[in-house]
Amino acid sequence: MSDAPQHREFVCELDDILDGAGVCALVDDEQIAIFRVGESLFALENLDPFSGANVLARGIVGDVKGEAVVASPVYKQHFNLASGRCVEDEAVVLRTWNCGVLDGRVWVESRRVPSRLAAATPGRRRLVVVGNGMAAMRTVEELLAIAPDMYEITVFGAEPRGNYNRILLSPLLSGEKAWSDIETHPPQWYEANGITLHAGDSVLQIDRRQRRVISANGVVVPYDRLLLATGSDPLALSVPGGELEGITSFRSLDDVDEMLSAARASTRAVVIGGGLLGLEAANGLRMQGMAVTVVHLQDRLMERQLDAPAAKLLQATLEQRGLSFCLDACTTAFEGTTHVEAVVLAGGRRIAADLVVIAAGIRPRIALARDCGLRCDRGILVDDTLQTYDPAIYAVGECVQHRGSTYGLVAPLWEQARVCAAHLAEHGGTRFRGSMPATQLKVTGVELFSAGAIDAGPATESLRYADPARGIYKRLLVEGNRLRGVVLYGDTRHAAWYAELIDSRRDISDLRQRMLLGGPAPAPLQRQA
Numbered sequence: 128m129s130d131a132p133q134h135r136e137f138v139c140e141l142d143d144i145l146d147g148a149g150v151c152a153l154v155d156d157e158q159i160a161i162f163r164v165g166e167s168l169f170a171l172e173n174l175d176p177f178s179g180a181n182v183l184a185r186g187i188v189g190d191v192k193g194e195a196v197v198a199s200p201v202y203k204q205h206f207n208l209a210s211g212r213c214v215e216d217e218a219v220v221l222r223t224w225n226c227g228v229l230d231g232r233v234w235v236e237s238r239r240v241p242s243r244l245a246a247a248t249p250g251r252r253r254l255v256v257v258g259n260g261m262a263a264m265r266t267v268e269e270l271l272a273i274a275p276d277m278y279e280i281t282v283f284g285a286e287p288r289g290n291y292n293r294i295l296l297s298p299l300l301s302g303e304k305a306w307s308d309i310e311t312h313p314p315q316w317y318e319a320n321g322i323t324l325h326a327g328d329s330v331l332q333i334d335r336r337q338r339r340v341i342s343a344n345g346v347v348v349p350y351d352r353l354l355l356a357t358g359s360d361p362l363a364l365s366v367p368g369g370e371l372e373g374i375t376s377f378r379s380l381d382d383v384d385e386m387l388s389a390a391r392a393s394t395r396a397v398v399i400g401g402g403l404l405g406l407e408a409a410n411g412l413r414m415q416g417m418a419v420t421v422v423h424l425q426d427r428l429m430e431r432q433l434d435a436p437a438a439k440l441l442q443a444t445l446e447q448r449g450l451s452f453c454l455d456a457c458t459t460a461f462e463g464t465t466h467v468e469a470v471v472l473a474g475g476r477r478i479a480a481d482l483v484v485i486a487a488g489i490r491p492r493i494a495l496a497r498d499c500g501l502r503c504d505r506g507i508l509v510d511d512t513l514q515t516y517d518p519a520i521y522a523v524g525e526c527v528q529h530r531g532s533t534y535g536l537v538a539p540l541w542e543q544a545r546v547c548a549a550h551l552a553e554h555g556g557t558r559f560r561g562s563m564p565a566t567q568l569k570v571t572g573v574e575l576f577s578a579g580a581i582d583a584g585p586a587t588e589s590l591r592y593a594d595p596a597r598g599i600y601k602r603l604l605v606e607g608n609r610l611r612g613v614v615l616y617g618d619t620r621h622a623a624w625y626a627e628l629i630d631s632r633r634d635i636s637d638l639r640q641r642m643l644l645g646g647p648a649p650a651p652l653q654r655q656a
């Protein structure tokens with residue numbers, strides 16, 4: 128096979144071709160004949176060379192001495208479907224095309240190479256990036272900084288735009304930020320950096336043997352190194368009515384657009400999920416004028432990050448701002464004719480809704496990796512260098528699983544990006560060792576921080592400070608004189624200091640007295656002369 132990138136033309140649905148029959152298609156301005164035998168496809172010139180007529184697609188498909196052949200409808204010569212060789216005259220051979228089926232559609236490999244996919248510049252290797260999100264582009268930026276000329280880079284992104292800061296979708300929804308504040312890599316950025324961007328074009332298949340990817344639009348690009356950064360899918364609820372209009376998730380710009388148009392046209396929203404994402408969605412919709420109820424399966428908000436007292440304070444603050452909560456509540460169905468009208472809870476309670484946002488968790492998006500045979504568990508398995516089980520393929524971001532952990536926050540992904548870029552650049556050495564989760568809620572006026580472990584074991588000491596009148600609560604979890612976790616509500620000024628103590632595993636014996644006050648040690652008193 129030539130190293131030049133190929134292009135696939137999708138010509139029809141597989142079901143458009145009857146088994147044992149052929150169709151004529153125009154590829155590269157040439158008429159070709161495509162035949163179907165069971166699930167196998169063959170593509171040949173449509174020309175019967177003996178009569179000079181473009182009629183082969185109408186020939187009868189059959190078997191001659193074990194060879195799958197097509198008989199010309201004019202003089203009845205037979206042509207081998209796979210090789211194009213004429214059974215009666217070996218000197219005559221028809222041209223053939225690579226072809227196949229992807230996603231139920233028939234493709235034929237075109238011979239015309241699109242100019243934007245011209246062969247790699249000599250001396251540069253080809254890096255193909257699948258996913259155009261936060262982890263992917265951070266890795267590309269890190270790579271450009273340390274090895275700007277090493278790769279010719281092609282990026283595929285399922286979303287029809289450049290890259291943006293997904294974290295800032297929350298303030299975009301609440302109206303505190305605009306698109307121009309959150310767009311990080313507009314299409315011109317790719318052009319200016321010599322990167323080919325295929326926006327709005329998902330990669331559907333990775334051919335690891337031939338080292339190339341195939342996209343939904345039929346683009347085929349070979350790689351020397353492949354970087355997978357496909358992120359996560361929001362979890363759906365498998366309950367009756369889940370297909371109704373007006374039910375969305377909170378993951379992409381399109382989701383925010385859908386929520387904003389619902390907020391313009393209607394008034395009642397239900398958010399399912401009282402975690403970080405659900406509360407940010409609820410707050411945003413409230414700021415857009417909707418009456419919002421949060422339905423949460425657990426008995427307290429953000430139970431993975433907050434203990435019960437902090438969760439109570441948070442709930443009280445959000446209730447004062449107008450949000451309603453249904454805790455310990457399980458959604459059993461959505462009601463409506465075509466559009467959602469209500470959420471039904473176990474026990475029969477019905478909450479009227481014009482919009483439902485499901486923020487019930489995420490799942491690493493691994494189907495593409497799994498389908499090409501890469502080892503996956505919950506995520507794509509990677510080692511400390513972010514390499515998958517295939518040495519030519521790396522993976523970063525929410526789609527990966529490293530030492531048993533998957534991540535849903537960006538801080539660890541930045542670290543992954545730095546390490547992965549160093550290895551793509553063959554600078555070696557660095558390793559990703561895993562990262563401690565730290566959370567802040569992006570609701571203006573709510574000060575909340577949580578990092579490390581929040582569950583106490585038998586050997587855990589809990590240091591607490593509570594000032595209910597000022598709405599301040601702090602809890603530090605200490606084990607063996609080392610800080611293991613922290614929950615702060617109402618006063619997060621020293622969050623970075625606590626995070627650093629957890630990360631460094633430093634002995635805190637000398638700090639214990641003022642641990643709950645936070646901050647570096649005060650300067651010693653100067654003796655008066």
Ligand SMILES: Cc1cc2nc3c(=O)[nH]c(=O)nc-3n(C[C@H](O)[C@H](O)[C@H](O)COP(=O)(O)OP(=O)(O)OC[C@H]3O[C@@H](n4cnc5c(N)ncnc54)[C@H](O)[C@@H]3O)c2cc1C
Binds near residue numbers: 257261294357569
């Ligand atoms: C509303 C919201 C608020 C958040 N707030 C915070 C926060 O405050 N703090 C924090 O740390 N984290 C936050 N996060 C999480 C953070 O945004 C993610 O951890 C981060 O975006 C993950 O980066 P990623 O590159 O792995 O995935 P993504 O950014 O999701 O990028 C993956 C991209 O790959 C594309 N893709 C997938 N499959 C294919 C394919 N086959 N072909 C081509 N493209 C494909 C997807 O369309 C997507 O654009 C928030 C997330 C959301 C949604």
